[in-house]
Amino acid sequence: MKIVATNHADSLRRPGSRDSAESAVLDTVREGLLSVYGTADRDLPAELAALARQLDRPGPAGCGPT
Numbered sequence: 001m002k003i004v005a006t007n008h009a010d011s012l013r014r015p016g017s018r019d020s021a022e023s024a025v026l027d028t029v030r031e032g033l034l035s036v037y038g039t040a041d042r043d044l045p046a047e048l049a050a051l052a053r054q055l056d057r058p059g060p061a062g063c064g065p066t
Contacts, residue, residue: 030055 030052 026055
């Protein structure tokens with residue numbers, strides 16, 4: 001299941017536009033995760049915290065893997 005989720009997340013990389021449908025989906029997922037886990041990294045699993053930091057980056061730089 002983790003591999004499927006990772007592959008799906010990779011397929012939703014932002015193409016540079018923050019107003020795309022994919023961007024809206026990612027922002028919704030991010031807000032959902034924050035509502036469950038809170039904003040503290042200690043409460044959020046490390047992989048999800050890294051993903052949240054990627055999603056917070058503006059523009060195309062936030063699209064690619066780190």
